[in-house]
Amino acid sequence: MDRGLIISVSGPSGVGKGTVLAKVKEIFPEAGQSISVTTRNPRGEEKDGVEYYFRSKEEFKELLSNGEIIEYDTYVGNYYGTPAAPLKEMSSSGRDVLLDLTIEGSVALKRYFGEDAITVFLLPPSFKVLEDRLRGRGTEDEETIGKRMEQARNEVLRASEFDYIVTNDDLEAATDRIASIIKAEKLKSHRQAHRTETL
Amino acid sequence: MDRGLIISVSGPSGVGKGTVLAKVKEIFPEAGQSISVTTRNPRGEEKDGVEYYFRSKEEFKELLSNGEIIEYDTYVGNYYGTPAAPLKEMSSSGRDVLLDLTIEGSVALKRYFGEDAITVFLLPPSFKVLEDRLRGRGTEDEETIGKRMEQARNEVLRASEFDYIVTNDDLEAATDRIASIIKAEKLKSHRQAHRTETL
Numbered sequence: 001m002d003r004g005l006i007i008s009v010s011g012p013s014g015v016g017k018g019t020v021l022a023k024v025k026e027i028f029p030e031a032g033q034s035i036s037v038t039t040r041n042p043r044g045e046e047k048d049g050v051e052y053y054f055r056s057k058e059e060f061k062e063l064l065s066n067g068e069i070i071e072y073d074t075y076v077g078n079y080y081g082t083p084a085a086p087l088k089e090m091s092s093s094g095r096d097v098l099l100d101l102t103i104e105g106s107v108a109l110k111r112y113f114g115e116d117a118i119t120v121f122l123l124p125p126s127f128k129v130l131e132d133r134l135r136g137r138g139t140e141d142e143e144t145i146g147k148r149m150e151q152a153r154n155e156v157l158r159a160s161e162f163d164y165i166v167t168n169d170d171l172e173a174a175t176d177r178i179a180s181i182i183k184a185e186k187l188k189s190h191r192q193a194h195r196t197e198t199l
Numbered sequence: 200m201d202r203g204l205i206i207s208v209s210g211p212s213g214v215g216k217g218t219v220l221a222k223v224k225e226i227f228p229e230a231g232q233s234i235s236v237t238t239r240n241p242r243g244e245e246k247d248g249v250e251y252y253f254r255s256k257e258e259f260k261e262l263l264s265n266g267e268i269i270e271y272d273t274y275v276g277n278y279y280g281t282p283a284a285p286l287k288e289m290s291s292s293g294r295d296v297l298l299d300l301t302i303e304g305s306v307a308l309k310r311y312f313g314e315d316a317i318t319v320f321l322l323p324p325s326f327k328v329l330e331d332r333l334r335g336r337g338t339e340d341e342e343t344i345g346k347r348m349e350q351a352r353n354e355v356l357r358a359s360e361f362d363y364i365v366t367n368d369d370l371e372a373a374t375d376r377i378a379s380i381i382k383a384e385k386l387k388s389h390r391q392a393h394r395t396e397t398l
Contacts, residue, residue: 121388123391123395127398156398159388160388160389160392161388164387164388165386165391165392177386180382181382183379184376184379184384187364187379187380189359189361189362189364190359192322193359195364196322196356196358
């Protein structure tokens with residue numbers, strides 16, 4: 001059986017990653033997604049293994065020291081991390097996984113999973129367009145926009161660490177490009193070898 | 200500017216390579232094709248550089264010893280080879296090239312051009328289907344069909360030496376797969392690096 005691909009998409013804030021990923025999921029509805037591990041307490045109806053895996057700080061640190069957390073961050077005193085085990089299981093069972101990760105997260109994913117991971121950097125058509133989009137949200141002041149633009153310029157320098165670079169000049173075109181990448185990756189000869197054996 | 204890709208498609212006799220390649224060319228009408236070098240004399244209206252590059256045996260041998268012929272074969276006392284220079288020129292000028300090569304030809308192309316070359320092995324859905332197709336042509340006797348099937352079984356063992364393996368179970372699907380491969384290869388980060396630089 002074909003192993004599933006672990007595909008992550010990263011890009012600067014405002015590039016439209018969420019919208020593109022939602023469109024890609026429409027094309028690959030069977031693809032799984034990652035559930036983060038967190039040390040914060042469940043709120044309301046949240047269930048373990050649905051919104052998050054809820055773990056104690058001790059458990060999280062043990063996962064971390066066992067190399068079971070691919071990347072993590074802290075927010076308001078709690079840890080949030082991407083656990084490796086569910087991704088391994090989905091890939092082994094032949095299921096693709098689509099991930100929305102930070103730049104660091106994608107780089108760590110590639111280091112962890114090697115050729116089972118496919119990393120895509122989503123690029124804005126220009127910095128001007130990115131700035132216009134950030135401003136168009138109307139939720140951030142000029143100082144925040146300035147900081148995000150500076151961060152974007154730094155992040156774009158890391159695009160070469162990714163497997164693929166896709167320009168998001170148009171939602172349909174960007175979606176089609178990522179779909180082509182996923183289709184092509186499945187056709188690589190090392191993933192198709194079993195077909196010649198069973199012919 | 201993006202370098203053009205040198206894409207070759209190979210597969211066993213009867214797999215439908217010519218039909219699939221014609222369909223792929225409809226999607227990439229701007230792609231160039233290779234013109235062979237031959238030592239046979241021009242016939243009728245044939246012009247040098249159109250149907251073939253016509254060269255003397257001495258000239259051909261010189262090209263060969265200079266490493267300017269990627270792969271060659273002999274037929275009725277004449278040489279037929281794939282020259283490297285036109286492919287280099289098309290690739291450098293940003294033009295893609297689509298090639299119909301033998302298994303050996305694709306392997307030699309990959310050795311010659313490295314990552315500028317993309318090799319695709321076209322696989323029949325089953326040996327049964329391949330045999331039916333060969334028989335359906337009605338042009339070959341049972342002995343020839345038997346030999347072609349034996350050859351096909353040996354050729355399929357070499358599929359893992361190619362970059363991609365595409366099953367030709369359906370003309371439209373196989374065409375779409377090869378188109379996805381070409382689109383995805385263009386999005387590889389080492390081919391897109393200039394985009395982040397000029398952003």
